Amino acid sequence: DGVMTSRMIAFLLLAAGASGYITNIGATQEDCYAEEIKRGQKVIGSYSVSQGGNLDIDLRVFDASGKTLYENLGSGDDSFAFVANQEGRYRICFSNAMSTLTSKTVSFNIFVGTSLVDHEIAKKEHLDPLENSILLLGESLHFVVNEQHYLITRERMSRETNSSTNSRVFWWSMFETLALFGVGFFQIFHLRQFLDKKSGIGSGGRRIL
Template sequence: MLWAKVLIGVLAVLVQLAWTHTIDLFPSTEYCFFEDMHIGDEMTLTYQVSGGGHLDIDTRIKDPEGEMLYENLKKDTGTYDFVADKDGRYTYCFSNAFSMLSDKVLSFNVHGVLYLTDEEGLIPAERELRELANNVQLFKDEQNYLSMRERVHRNTTESTNARIKWWSIVQTGIILFICAFQIFFVKRQFEVRRSI
């Protein structure tokens, strides 16, 4: 029976690990999310802007009393870990309020560890499973971060290549025009003009 509980706990953690949230932040908007936490609970928020504008957003985390725990303004990526020191609802918000024109695509993960006391039946195997789940989550977050960075760099490279291609075409057109004009001009200089 105990192993069934452990197996269900591991499956729940793995399902949570597979879930990455992606939202579109429209111009002049802010999206807020909430987590109910108890004293001693740990939460980690990681986020990455993968498209739109200058790839920057504002991020804020507040405790249940509204005090600011974390603020990161006009950044494309961030990670924040904290341990709850109060019971209640913690708020984390992503804002694109400063942008008037561009939408942003944001991917983020929120994960945490709910601590149980030894009186609640935490056995060594469960402790090891929780530690393993935390390590897997850290690895997955790093992998998601690297995947998003690769996507951002690929988009930048494709944009740069397109600009180089069009600039080369424009330069070729200008050179052909100048050559044609020079041939026409030199040819006119050597034309024999008859006077009647």
């Protein structure tokens, strides 16, 4: 039983994989990533825009026949999940078509779990309750890891946004301070000139007759 359990754990680690990517998408460009998926496999994904413009991107997920499974337009971060209804090449596409000048940096994770079809066959012929629990636990752990990475990416994105905002506020405050000094100096100079003219004192300090 111990040997069988160890084999099941090894099989689980090999059969279910998670992949993480970071890509830079130019203005008006689109990047697509393909994944070979079997019928019945669970797919979980998440993404976030960490740099560029308004931190927004268009996402579309297509199945093996080209049908749109999921779509989210103009969002900075999101997650999705589905069960493959057929075997083939599934595509995940990020589009920056809405931006004519700014590129976007996108980080995303894809987790492809074990096939539910194969899982059902294995449960009937090979798996005892403990081994079945190990399979379910492994898939749950992968989901948790994927969600943690998603939250970490969002936290990093928020930190970078806050840092950028603080920098802009600092330089704007400096500009306002210099502008106030400039306006104050101009007003004092203009007021002094006005008073000198009213009192009849010339530029050399003599009273004008």
